[in-house]
Amino acid sequence: MDLRQIHDSVIAGDAPAVEELVQQALSDSVPAGEIILGSLIPAMTEVGDSFGRQEIYVSEMLLAARAMKSALRILKPLLLQGELEPAGCVLMGTVKGDLHDIGKNLVCTMLEGAGFQVIDLGIDVPPGTFVDAVRERKPDLVGMSALLTTTMAEMRSTIEALREAGLRNGVKIMVGGAPVTQAYADQIGADGYAPDAGTSVRRARRLLSIE
Numbered sequence: 001m002d003l004r005q006i007h008d009s010v011i012a013g014d015a016p017a018v019e020e021l022v023q024q025a026l027s028d029s030v031p032a033g034e035i036i037l038g039s040l041i042p043a044m045t046e047v048g049d050s051f052g053r054q055e056i057y058v059s060e061m062l063l064a065a066r067a068m069k070s071a072l073r074i075l076k077p078l079l080l081q082g083e084l085e086p087a088g089c090v091l092m093g094t095v096k097g098d099l100h101d102i103g104k105n106l107v108c109t110m111l112e113g114a115g116f117q118v119i120d121l122g123i124d125v126p127p128g129t130f131v132d133a134v135r136e137r138k139p140d141l142v143g144m145s146a147l148l149t150t151t152m153a154e155m156r157s158t159i160e161a162l163r164e165a166g167l168r169n170g171v172k173i174m175v176g177g178a179p180v181t182q183a184y185a186d187q188i189g190a191d192g193y194a195p196d197a198g199t200s201v202r203r204a205r206r207l208l209s210i211e
Contacts, residue, residue: 001021001024001025001028001030003025003030003034003035003038003039004039005021006018006021006022006025006035006039006040006043006071007038007039007040007042007043008043009021009067010039010040010043010044010047010064010067010068010071011043011046011047011064012063012064012067013060013062013063013064013066013067014067015063015066015067015070018067018068018070018071019070019071019074022035022071022074022075023074026074026078032075032078035071035075036072036075036115037115040068040071040072040113041113041114041115043064043068043113044064044065044068044110044113044114044201045114045201047060047061047064047065047110047198048061048110048114048197048198048199048200048201048202049198049202050198051196051197051198052196052198052199052202061106061197061198062106065106065109065110065113065197066109068109068112068113069109069112069113072112072113086115086116086117087114087115087116087205087208087210088116088117088139088140088141088204088208088210089116089117089118089119089137089138089139089140089141090111090116090117090118090119090139090140090141090142090143090204091119091121091130091133091134091137091139091141091142091143091171092104092107092108092111092118092119092120092121092142092143092144092145093120093121093122093123093125093129093130093133093143093144093145094122094123094124094125094144094145094146094147095124095125095144095145095146095151095152095154095155095158096124096125096126096127096151096154096157097124097148097150097151097154098123098124098145098146098147098148098151098154099123099124100123100145100147100148100177101122101123103145103147103176103177103178103197104120104123104143104145105120106197107143107145107176107194107197107200108120109197110197110198110200110201111143111200111201111204113201114201114204114205116204119133119137119139121133126154127154127157127158127160127161127162128161130142130144130158130161130162131158131161131162131165131167134162134165134167134170134171135165135167138170139171140171140172140208141171141172141173141174141204141207141208142158142162142171142172142173142174143173143174143175143176143200143204144158144173144174144175144176144190145175145176145177146175146177146179146180147177147178147179148179149179152177152179152180152184155175155180155188155190156188156189159173159188159189159190172191172192172207172208173189173190173191173192174190174191174192174193174194174200174203174204174207175188175190175192175193175194176193176194176195176196176200180193181193191207192204192206192207
């Protein structure tokens, strides 16, 4: 089976077609990992790049992300035997005091589509919860989101908490959200900044030195 069909259907945001094609590929004995590496990851990379170039809208990126997730729902159970190593482990959360999650959820979906293992801590996550999760799950990258200027300071507090716990040097930190800027990321000592979900994948790969 030509995996390009799955790739093109993901980009088109056609979830029913993606599900049908994935099932067909599995019936043709195509390994789950090959489907992800050969169609889903290239498709979501292309979608992210197109969004970064302002060639598509957020709505189109959301449709592609949903189509990709429909494929992952089928494929993930088949990967439990370690058929495909994740690109890296990312711990994500919206910081304390902030209840917004649409942007964070889209970033999580894009990262999953790019082959990362994503641990989503949800919204309103205090520094101590980030610290406990980093200590327990040992992620490669921590992603923090804030949509309010009043909650941005919690990003600095979380980085300080990780430093005080002796965990800061063992993990990369990426921040994002509407009021966040590269200058602010530099100011609080984050390793990277992503202005949107499409860029987040490229930044994550760069931070973890993934070619």
